[in-house]
Amino acid sequence: xxxxxxxxxxxxxxxxxxxxxxxxxxxxxxxxxxxxxxxxxxxxxxxxxxxxxxxxxxxxxxxxxxxxxxxxxxxxxxxxxxxxxxxxxxxxxxxxxxxxxxxxxxxxxxxxxxxxxxxxxxxxxxxxxxxxxxxxxxxxxxxxxxxx
Numbered sequence: 001x002x003x004x005x006x007x008x009x010x011x012x013x014x015x016x017x018x019x020x021x022x023x024x025x026x027x028x029x030x031x032x033x034x035x036x037x038x039x040x041x042x043x044x045x046x047x048x049x050x051x052x053x054x055x056x057x058x059x060x061x062x063x064x065x066x067x068x069x070x071x072x073x074x075x076x077x078x079x080x081x082x083x084x085x086x087x088x089x090x091x092x093x094x095x096x097x098x099x100x101x102x103x104x105x106x107x108x109x110x111x112x113x114x115x116x117x118x119x120x121x122x123x124x125x126x127x128x129x130x131x132x133x134x135x136x137x138x139x140x141x142x143x144x145x146x147x148x
Contacts, residue, residue, distance in 0.1 A: 011133070014096055018137040030098025032081035034069050044068055046077040049103045080108070085115040093126040096133075 013023040023029050026047075034046040034057070042060040045051040055077060057068035068074055084099035091097065099105060100122065105113035116122070 014133050015137045017096060018134055019141060027101030028098065032078055032102055034074055046074060083113050085113055087115055093123060096126055097122045
């Protein structure tokens with residue numbers, strides 16, 4: 001607020017989201033993308049949290065990335081991540097939290113995720129910080145508009 005710039009990825013993403021920009025951190029987007037992990041064997045997995053047999057996409061020696069992305073596991077990995085707890089959709093902070101990282105919404109039961117493990121913490125944090133983050137976003141927007 002004093003004009004001394006400091007960059008913390010999480011806060012940078014939150015301010016950017018308030019300003020209408022998509023977050024660059026995958027755990028903040030609300031939907032997974034395949035961030036390929038390549039094992040020494042050439043096996044490919046969709047995410048560093050899911051380097052397990054259930055989520056193998058293929059092998060770099062046998063499959064192309066587009067093929068792996070469109071594989072059953074590739075499509076399922078992304079589709080499963082789109083589901084959030086019904087409680088999330090009603091939350092006033094959903095646009096900032098977006099359900100959080102999928103790994104914190106497990107275990108899934110009957111195809112539906114659990115409430116994010118950190119939900120109570122997110123609510124407490126956002127109730128404290130969302131107004132301040134909005135103020136910073138306004139300040140950045142005003143400074144940007146004065147430069148053009």
